[in-house]
Amino acid sequence: MSDIDRDLLPEGLGDRLPQSAAAATRIMRAILDVMDAHGYDRVRPPLIEFEKSLAARMAGIQPRRMFRFIDPVSLRTLALRSDITPQVGRIAETGLAAAPRPLRLAYAGPVATIKADALDPQRERLQVGAELIGSDGVAAAAEVVAMAIEAAKAAGATGVSVDFTLPDLVDTLATSILPLDPQKIDAVRRELDSKDAGGLKAAGGEAYLPLLYATGPFESAIEKLAGIDVGGVLESRIRGLKEIASRVAGAARLTLDPTERHGFEYQSWFGFTIYAEGVRGLLGRGGTYRISGDAAGEQGGGEAATGFSLYPDPLIDVAANGAAREAVFLPLGHDPAAAAKLRGEGWRTIAALSDADDAATLGCTHVLQGSAATPL
Template identity: 70%
Template sequence: MNDTTRDLLPEGLEDRLPQATAAATRITRAIMDVMDAHGYDRVQPPSIEFEQSLASRMAGIQSRRMFRFVDPASLRMMALRSDVTPQVGRIAATRMAAQARPLRLCYNGQVLTIKGDGLDPVRERLQLGAELIGSDSVAAAAEVVAVAVEALAAAGAQGISVDFTMPDLIEDLASGPLPLSPEARDAVRVALDSKDAGALTAAGGQAYLPLLYATGPLDSAIERLSALDVGGVLDDRIAALRLIAARVGDAARLTLDPTERHGFEYQSWFGFTIFADGLRGYVGRGGTYRILGPAGDAPEPATGFSLYPDPLIAALAAQEAPRPLLFLPLGHEAAVAAALRAEWRTVAALSDSDDAAALGCTHQLVDGVIQGV
């Protein structure tokens, strides 16, 4: 009896075939080259770690999203990583703790979650990123945003836009100029998340209504945010956004949504999401955060970004022309073939029945001369 399901992949997982793999390799190299050019050294953490290490390094990491199992050697719970950022934090806080700060590290690798995000069923994604350990200053944030945009542009992304947010804004306002009880804070956050003015008023958050309209293109959104009368509490934040925007310049469209929280669970004062024309969903996230060190040590500030280029890979792979491939007939000279491989990808015939066109070759070697197929 045939098993018709033996070759199926689980939901949210897929093979990457040659054309897409070639695009993925090129895009990964382009992104990594930009990060390397800015002084970010690559690290390569393992794909599996103890669950406690992955889940406790940063606030907001959800271990329930990870595939977990018991390690037969240590009998401790292990997990497949759902995010590389905590692993880089572990490396920085332990094996590279004595290195001078700010410490610039970058990475790439696959991440896996138990289920997809929202309506997106994908459970395995390529993640590339850079972390600037030891600083969450305005200068650090400006550098990280600029590097992320430059990396995506080098990879082939078009029409890049960056949406800024302030993950801890509500907490700061509620603890200061616009006081709210702990219960009201939760309700106000939910209302702001859903952009529901009625619910915001019902929760006692009338003073927060201007935040609903301080969204959109950065310049105009900042002006509306500046009009919020909170005794100058927002002045430093607004100045910081302007400085970050100046560093990015015309490389990307810039927008602001000051109360956006989804995906920024472990960010502190600044966060951002990156989009690109023609690609569904976001292609990157980043911001400032804290790395939790050994017990008793103060958390270490950091700034970074993660890019998820799978949609870009799919889009560019579909547009690519076949790569040149040279067919070498039986009896070709090995030395000639070796010289040709300095400029060509080659496929050597193994038998008289091998056919250049059938093997996908664009050219063939005929009597020492390269001809089109």
Template identity: 40%
Template structure:
């Protein structure tokens, strides 16, 4: 069948997943969710589209620039097509599951769509998989989230994992507490975002000393933590964040001993709705981050204080670039005259079978044409073992 080339084109950032790539991603998602469930996380499945005022409330406000909008022809209300699943899981936790005991552990997997991609992630449709822990302030929850993400990725063969831990609220709170003029506050935050040590020094005085010390306290987890702990003059909330980091690191080392850990105390981009310790996962040789996670408040948009929460989201487009390669799946061709008798027996034994629809003279040749690895020889009979094509 000929197809008009123009009609087969897809919008930028969207693509078809074909065999065996689609099967490989489905396997990886199932393996990740299976690992989450082994640690007690229960799966939820939010809808792809929600009313805009709910989807973009609270933490969801950060996804507003990335969200496709459309009019619901039934209710005449605006709806949004989700760009992130975390905010939906938080909504479920504080509404539909509000009476469930805490901490509440939930996991999910599904497609998301963004208005535009980025230079590092040009894909606009990305499958996400992740977990959320709702209702715990414990440092153990932070360590559990990071370790589970890393261990789940290890399950599907992603090598050379590392995690970069950030304290995205530390620098902004410090800048706001230094008594700087409005223009200097903007300049300070911009200098930290650009890692511009000269611009930080140009602020002068206590601002230059404290912000410069935080900027320098980045790198391998042990030395970075020691440098942060050695800074004099930090406010109490800053000290509390560093104390939490000190509590999380040994727990993480025990739960994920092979994980390389770094600390970046000034990173905040990409963590707009995070309220504390956050993290980004990478793998050597894999373009882009594999996932992100961290502290946030679930349900704060409803007028209350919100529930403490932490969790992570894995981006399957990046994850699949690091996951172990798919192995060729044995497939057995069944000649049409033997399919009804041989098929149930072979499938019960774990074979993938492909039944012929019409009789053929050369079962081996037909199996090779259909890219099967094995076939049943009609001359031997339906009860025979599959024979290799080559």
């Protein structure tokens, strides 16, 4: 192995250098501060758990996307987390099982996957989010969507838009006004998700074609969806979507894509995706779900919950390329009390270690003169 190869990092992984790491810390703290202000307490689950615990707690979690290896102590398979949400569910069901509900929890930390997404080459990214355990009703969903928008803006996102979806839509319609052979449901879901009208017809879902057009700006799309709901099967869901939209009106651009399912496999009746200007792909995702279920991670049991996750790495990259942070240069022989006072006021100080140290070279914007920070 050459010296160059020795220092290479695996594809999709990278270092965050000082300015980038500082931006990551500021943005993570800004998001967590929003959630803390809304009464969400932070938890810190471990980076590695038993694969069975991570994969079986919620439907849609894919073990094949996780880095897995054998624990030399227990001889059981461990996995590096690809999503923190199941871990928060485990904490709610175990260590906080007796805590009053609704239980509000927040988290932040790195997650990793074996293979990157098509639009995102990174295999490691920061996940920051919140889970409201014990409720998946309209009030809970509205609280979570509003907080997600606020947190995204606190992280520096602009031009925020939120796309609503109904993850269980096909299942609901297939057993009511649009009967569907159970063997065709997965194919119909897939074609609706890909917005393929021809494929939808071929899959036996021609009756579902109108759903492809109930998309777009929320106000018009929700009326199209209501027009399809001849039997009133979706009445409560439509009413719930309108209530959520009313709660966040004016805070973000709202759209509706009722058949979107990719990434919402473990969501129940409601899901949403957050986008922002200048961010390729999604910025975050959330919705309602149930913790646990049976041993295979199927829905139908467990505790109701509502939550969201933000993936702020694109915002961190933008912030890292911005203006350098202000810092005060402390010359040799400076007054320690004056320097301590500046730090107490929020200044960042960099002390000279020798006569050769130069304020500008060290990235300082000010210099301590007497007891004051003077611009260079």
